[in-house]
Amino acid sequence: MTEQPIIRFENVTKQYDDDPPILDNVSFEMEKGKFYTLLGPSGCGKTTILRLISGLIEATSGKIYFKDKLINHVPANKRQVNTVFQDYALFPHLNVYENVAFGLRIRKMKNDEIDKKVREALRFVNLVGFENREIKEMSGGQRQRVAIARAIVNEPEVLLLDEPLSALDLKLRTEMQYELRELQQRLGITFVFVTHDQEEALAMSDEIFVINEGKIQQKGTPRDIYDEPINRFVANFIGESNIIKGKMIRDFLVEFDGKQFECVDQGFSPNEPVEVVIRPEDLEITTPDRGKLNVKVDTVLFRGVHYELCSYDENGNEWIIHSTKKAEIGAEIGLYFEPEAIHVMRFGETEEEFDARLESYDSYGDKDAD
């Protein structure tokens, strides 16, 4: 898997005038044929990364490579990447067929060749028979497919998708998630997908870059990021979390809520203050005498697949629990969790330090961390 990266950012910064930088000294690599997701809240700089790759804006400083070729000053129309825009940006004066053919016509391809490619692209996105429709006659989901067909017909090596699902309703969105993932695997090209929806990111990606305030907070597979968030922001942004202040007594032993618990984390200094993450679904409800922690139930919400319980321990810490079991409001319950459910986060740890620490676990044969 040590192929040359298809896209490489080296210390890239993007800044307008004297405003704080939108993208602050970002470096990363993307491999060929993978599904990447740039995940972050709005205004975090994820779309800026996309526009830097497509060439619609230029970096203030830093280097951007495409297959080891510096492309900082290559204009957008000369790059082998294509974009699916958030509002689809379909040309309203052209019909479906001509929208898809746009890029090919620009390249002055022969008509019969264009015809072959356009029909193939439309077949790829299940839009056969819609060739002569006007754009305004298409539904949101169909426009989305036209936009994808228009991008992939040019056979880009990288397809950029700028929150393409945000305008669709929930059901269609879930459907498109499957379709996009499948499409990426069939085409075998690199997808860079921008979203603020963590579920989308977890469901589709090979790798997720979590971005906040112009910096990449964490890179990793969906599992890595969900199970081992690097800091409070990532833990909160990806899924729901119980985050509590604690103290690392020594390796494999953490103290929080006035009690000591066995855990699987290591590489901390003795008695180092830390933050502890336990996912709501890792907490099991039992009787108070069997629980590792005892809490009092405050509210119960029925969420369909599970109940969401909000409860407080005696120190006033809030605990969110996802459980299929129901509990009475006001009842004392015990919480049980495995040592693996505890994830310890160090304050202010950089990604490199975090990765290095996780890797050191492997030598002990504990948890895998890629």
Next chain:
Amino acid sequence: MKKKSLSTIYLTIVFLILYAPIFYLMYYSFNSGGKMYEFESFSLEWYKDLFQNTRLLIIVLNTIIIALLSSAISTILGTIGAVGIWHLKKRQTKNVLLSLNNILIVSPDVIIGASFLIMFTIVGIKLGFSSVLLSHIAFSVPIVVIMVLPKLQEMSSTLIDAAKDLGASNFNVLTKVILPYITPGIFAGFFMALTYSLDDFAVTFFVTGNGFSTLSVEIYSMARQGVSLTINALSTILFLFTILLVIGYYFISKRNGRIIGLGARK
């Protein structure tokens, strides 16, 4: 129910008042009596007179040539101008240019006509066809700009991003995306310029010279010389022609999906 019939009556009265003089004029163009009262019998003699009057026919031709030429040229210039203003990054420069443009539209024709007359005299351009054409182009350009600009502004900027992303050069973006998108605005601008030029009197009156005249100026001088029902006949034909223009405009804008209001003459 009562409210509805009241508003219908009101509307009917307003339109009657607006159109009555025109229909009155048209009605007497068929009067064999030669007067604007006492309708004697139906005749087409004034129309015959009109079509035998070669001088008048040449003037009609002049008017049409001036209108078509000036609106075509001002459509090109105005479209370039609108794209230029739209392309400007600095908001302030944009507003200044737009205001300069709008001032030309709202300023009185008399002032524009007089200033053109002064300018042509100083520069030494002979008054006649070219001076009328130049001044018609001049007052039509701002109109075209104002008709084209909204189309540009409603265009999403991602359309241009998308075109570039698909490999389009700046020239391609202009010809394959921007121009097709604003075509309805360009057509509307052309038609507006055409109507403005056809019925312009004040500006033309100033800059027209010996031996060259347009219809509105000619009708004015004919009306001053005394009443001839040839004017009525001519006016009737002009009115029908205008209706044709409006219908043409309607179908073009209908094809483009929406009707852009024909602005009223100032």
